[in-house]
Amino acid sequence: MRDRAKKKVKFIYKVLIIFIFTLILILVTGTIFGILAQRAIVGFQESENLNEERHTFSGIGQIRASTADYQPGMVIILVSFYYNPNDIGFSEELVHRIRDFREIISGYFSSLTLNDLSQLDENNIKTELLQRFNAILRLGKIEALFFNDYLIIS
Secondary structure (H helix, E strand, O other): OHHHHHHHHHHHHHHHHHHHHHHHHHHHHHHHHHHHHHHHHHHHHHHHHHHOOOEEEOOOOEEEEEOOOOOOOEEEEEEEEEEOOOOHHHHHHHHHOHHHHHHHHHHHHHOOOHHHHHHOOHHHHHHHHHHHHHHHOOOOOOOOEEEEEEEEEO
16 A cells, blocks of 8 residues: 555656646746747837938028018028938938928018017927928928027127
8 A cells, every 4th residue: 555655646746747847848938939029029129210210401501581670680590300311202302392491491580570589489480490391391291390500690
């Protein structure tokens, strides 16, 4: 009878050892799979970011615009923004619209007085110019404008 009990105990130990090894194998395999899957996702996101490369478009150049005052003031401004150079159609449209952008900026500041400009926040001016720029663009949109130079001379 003791032999039978020892055999049962040995059998239970063998089953437990097999169960533990199987569990360890499952955990190790899952961990390895999770690490490899995470690396693949990160690599895919990095390659997507390379396709969305951003360059600064500053082709509009510096603009000097007179204000609407009786004794006009002067606004000197250099506007730039990000664009994707891999989007060839949009890049070409931007180049073709440089003159329009310059006219929009000049027209906007020429319609304002020095008093108007002193009351406007720079972000409000950027928002208004951005809306006017995007209104004439057909192949893409500009997300944000930057003022590299912004000077108001009385």
